[in-house]
Amino acid sequence: MDIYQLRYFLAVVETSNFSRAAERAFVSQPTLSTGIKKLETELGAPLFNRDARKISLTEAGRRFLPHARTIIYECNAAKTDITRKNPVQRLQLGLLRSAPSSRIAALLNDFGKAHPDIQISIKDGTPAQLQRWLDEGRIDLAISLPPEDISNTQFTRLYTWKYMLAVPSSHSFANRNAIPLKELDGLDFLHRSHCEGETEVTRSFSSAGVNPHIVFRTDQDEKALAYVGAGLGLCMMPDILTGPGVTLVPVEGINIDRVIGLIWLRESEKDLIHSFHMFATSHDWHPDKSAAKNLDWAR
Structure with a gap:
């Protein structure tokens, strides 16, 4: 397996066309096609579905793609590392x-x-x-x-971060200095499943007899902030997280940092x-x- 074959393969993946791939690789189309064919022969499986209208990856091609990208990346990184004035x-x-x-x-x-x-x-x-x-x-x-x-x-x-209640800036809670925990009972909430403090928050809610309505669970803070800003629900989150249209308000009874x-x-x-x-x-x-x-x- 040669590096040029991997470059031909990636060019076809990026362009979905053998002619445009050949132009990108600065070779003739027959040369590129021959290189791809040799690669497929060595791997023992076709890498592309050669439809008349569209070129697509086979299952073997999809599995081979991340390996090809990694090899090319490492080759480029090695070349840069060796040729640059100061080692990386x-x-x-x-x-x-x-x-x-x-x-x-x-x-x-x-x-x-x-x-x-x-x-x-x-x-x-x-x-x-x-x-x-x-x-x-x-x-x-x-x-x-x-x-x-x-x-x-x-x-x-x-x-240091402290747990706060994230609410839409247009929400009535946004103008309050603090929200009693009891007032959160039955309200729509987003649950951040990945945060280390969520267990303590859940325990605090349960101890106070507060049962929020969980409308969405996520491990992505950007998504949680966007959904709060859009008015889909409230969310307990660290005060270091902020987003447009979102206001953070303390909750009486929640003291987690x-x-x-x-x-x-x-x-x-x-x-x-x-x-x-x-x-x-x-x-x-x-x-x-x-x-x-x-x-x-x-x-």
């Missing part, structure tokens, strides 16, 4: 699944501009998964909850970790305080 350094970052994506994206964007020779690879997971990956050396550091065992780990606080920070192994005090630590600790984790009400008490 790679930072393996573990990320708490419920961490605010917009804040993380802003942090990584700023860090990338300041450190163009550092590539970041991200793995998201639960606190337990992140700790295991740290112990196994699969990640260099993680943005997560404080570790239970601090004997071999370092932890630096980045921000979490500290989020950087975790790394004590023996892994290398320059990459130090550089990222400096950026993360100086990052503005609450840039839009106007989107939430009365949040000074939550810091």
Whole structure:
């Protein structure tokens, strides 16, 4: 199997046409067709359904596609790494699944501009998964909850979030200083299934005899915020999450918070970790305080 055959294969996938694929690969159509045929012979299966009107992938082609893309990506990365003036350094970052994506994206964007020779690879997971990956050396550091065992780990606080009630900005609750928990009984709610504090929220609701009507369950914060803003339901969520048309209001009877920070192994005090630590600790984790009400008490 040759690299040029994989490039021909991907060109056909991207264009759905052998003629246009040949133009993209800068070869004649017969040359491209021969290369594809050799690849199929080596793999022992046809990769394309050659219909008169449309070219589509076979089942074997669909399975082969991610492998081809990975191989080409790694080849290009290797070439760039060797030819560039300064060698690329790679930072393996573990990320708490419920961490605010917009804040993380802003942090990584700023860090990338300041450190163009550092590539970041991200793995998201639960606190337990992140700790295991740290112990196994699969990640260099993680943005997560404080570790239970601090004997071999370092932890630096980045921000603290507190559970608030997300309501549409046009909702009558949006102008209130706080909402008694009892007033939430029977109201339409969105449930964030992936957040570490949801179990405590559910327990607090149950203890108070409050039974919300769950209209939707999601593990995507952007979707939850969009649906709240559209008036589909209310949602309990960390105050660090904000969205257009959404106001955050405290709930009397709910006092749940979490500290989020950087975790790394004590023996892994290398320059990459130090550089990222400096950026993360100086990052503005609450840039839009106007989107939430009365949040000074939550810091």
